[in-house]
Amino acid sequence: MCGRYTLTTPAEVLHDVFGFVERPNLPARYNIAPSQEAPVMRQRRQPKGERTVQSLRWGLIPSWAKDARIASSLINARAETLSSRPAFAKALRQRRCAALADGFYDWSGEGAARQPYLVTRRDGAPFAFAGLWDRWIERRDGAATPVDTFTIVTTAANELLRQLHPRMPVILTGAALDAWLDPESNPVRIAAALRGAPSAALRYVPVSKRVNSARVDEPELAAPVGPETVGMDAGASIQ
DNA sequence: CCAGACGTTGTT
DNA sequence: GTCTGG
DNA sequence: CCAGACGTTGTT
DNA sequence: GTCTGG
Numbered sequence: 001m002c003g004r005y006t007l008t009t010p011a012e013v014l015h016d017v018f019g020f021v022e023r024p025n026l027p028a029r030y031n032i033a034p035s036q037e038a039p040v041m042r043q044r045r046q047p048k049g050e051r052t053v054q055s056l057r058w059g060l061i062p063s064w065a066k067d068a069r070i071a072s073s074l075i076n077a078r079a080e081t082l083s084s085r086p087a088f089a090k091a092l093r094q095r096r097c098a099a100l101a102d103g104f105y106d107w108s109g110e111g112a113a114r115q116p117y118l119v120t121r122r123d124g125a126p127f128a129f130a131g132l133w134d135r136w137i138e139r140r141d142g143a144a145t146p147v148d149t150f151t152i153v154t155t156a157a158n159e160l161l162r163q164l165h166p167r168m169p170v171i172l173t174g175a176a177l178d179a180w181l182d183p184e185s186n187p188v189r190i191a192a193a194l195r196g197a198p199s200a201a202l203r204y205v206p207v208s209k210r211v212n213s214a215r216v217d218e219p220e221l222a223a224p225v226g227p228e229t230v231g232m233d234a235g236a237s238i239q
Numbered sequence: 240c241c242a243g244a245c246g247t248t249g250t251t
Numbered sequence: 252g253t254c255t256g257g
Numbered sequence: 258c259c260a261g262a263c264g265t266t267g268t269t
Numbered sequence: 270g271t272c273t274g275g
Contacts (some may be wrong), residue, residue, distance in 0.1 A: 003258025019267050033256090033257050033258070085272095090270070101253070110240095114259095165249095212259050243273085253263085255262075
């Protein structure tokens with residue numbers, strides 16, 4: 001699945017790759033955790049159809065939620081059931097987004113042996129997770145504040161990542177990303193985008209357990225550790 | 240009809 | 252055990 | 258995802 | 270808001 005991820009690629013590179021209109025200041029992030037804000041792309045309707053990037057809170061709070069507590073259980077959304085889940089169906093039609101990323105963490109094993117791994121593309125290029133967003137109105141002390149939140153779509157893990165975990169985030173690039181973000185896309189094109197992720201190769205390396213604490217965010221988290229840092233690159237593809 | 244839920248992952 | 256915070 | 262808290266009354 | 274259970 002996807003419960004932590006990285007975004008360390010310089011903002012100017014992300015701007016060139018994904019073509020959003022802003023020139024955001026994006027400090028390198030090595031441990032983006034649920035409940036934190038992270039940069040997410042959305043696309044406006046025609047005629048301009050501009051692609052934008054803003055920081056949203058990770059953990060979906062549907063518009064009808066009475067309070068924010070549901071967010072912690074809606075950090076992921078299963079691709080297989082999006083259209084039939086009340087929390088996701090309308091967002092699937094009207095509020096698709098994509099979270100900027102260049103790596104994500106998976107944990108494998110039990111108890112003391114539980115080990116975190118960092119998954120990246122072999123070519124190091126950034127990518128985007130398929131996501132859904134919603135706007136919730138927080139009412140406190142008589143004030144009403146809009147809060148935009150997002151969730152990351154997951155699917156069955158590919159051959160490589162099944163060694164670690166049965167689920168993985170949906171990674172979108174190129175035409176699949178364009179189709180996912182296009183507000184004019186019909187349900188057929190949307191479904192095709194989720195299946196049509198490109199075959200870019202991934203790799204994973206074991207990393208420090210310091211990543212376990214969501215308060216830690218430092219370059220060391222992305223560095224390989226331990227004796228077995230080679231031989232884990234099986235060349236399997238995304239999805 | 241109304242009331243009440245609405246989600247994911249893994250089982251540490 | 253279960254929920255909240257990061 | 259993991260880590261850490263988890264409660265009340267009443268105020269030294 | 271929308272769906273499920275009763």
